[in-house]
């Protein structure tokens with residue numbers, strides 16, 4: 560059990576519908592956890608539940624030693640949980656620089672550091688959010704989340720719908736953010752090889768329950784198991800790089 564984030568026997572869903580069933584998991588500070596699973600198994604719902612956007616029926620979420628199960632999303636954000644939703648949600652009529660500045664909270668992440676992580680955003684700093692490509696919007700969405708200086712970052716399918724070259728660029732930035740800068744993250748990602756290359760630990764969900772948990776290195780070294788768990792042949796979308804030890 561981790562004092563950083565510990566989810567204990569969590570059963571949650573929407574209204575009366577139960578999506579997550581008796582989930583228990585821990586994340587340690589500095590670790591990246593990949594959430595894998597087929598469509599509709601509850602990956603996004605897990606992130607939504609950590610953020611406080613679903614109905615929790617049973618179980619508890621402990622964050623930095625405190626029970627936050629009943630805290631609302633704004634309170635969780637104030638306590639240091641950052642969220643990059645699938646929809647990105649950048650402000651279209653603010654420039655890149657303004658999008659970053661408007662959410663800034665004190666801490667190690669600031670505009671120059673975000674530009675260092677995403678040089679493309681530096682080139683586009685005077686452009687409006689609405690003028691950016693999908694990939695640039697995703698970089699801005701991650702940059703905005705970093706500007707709130709979270710202790711934990713939740714990323715929901717950050718690569719979805721992006722061209723392979725942008726996927727490579729984003730994956731490199733996420734690895735740098737997590738492995739070089741030591742940020743703790745939970746990443747939902749459809750491409751298993753990519754997800755495993757960015758993470759230390761992985762869980763595979765099946766119908767709202769944990770079917771498998773283990774190190775990402777072990778799982779990526781076992782394509783037969785990965786294929787069995789995900790029901791598809793895992794195809795490589797980027798060169799896997801083992802996460803740095805820490």
Ligand SMILES: Nc1ncnc2c1ncn2[C@@H]1O[C@H](COP(=O)(O)OP(=O)(O)OP(=O)(O)O)[C@@H](O)[C@H]1O
Nearest residue numbers: 573576578596597598599600601602603604605749
């Ligand atoms: N807002 C909602 N209200 C009611 N049911 C929902 C809502 N969002 C998701 N669901 C249902 O919860 C289940 C899990 O969906 P979820 O989006 O968490 O799965 P997922 O693993 O992230 O899928 P995908 O990979 O397709 O994004 C699905 O049956 C879905 O229809």
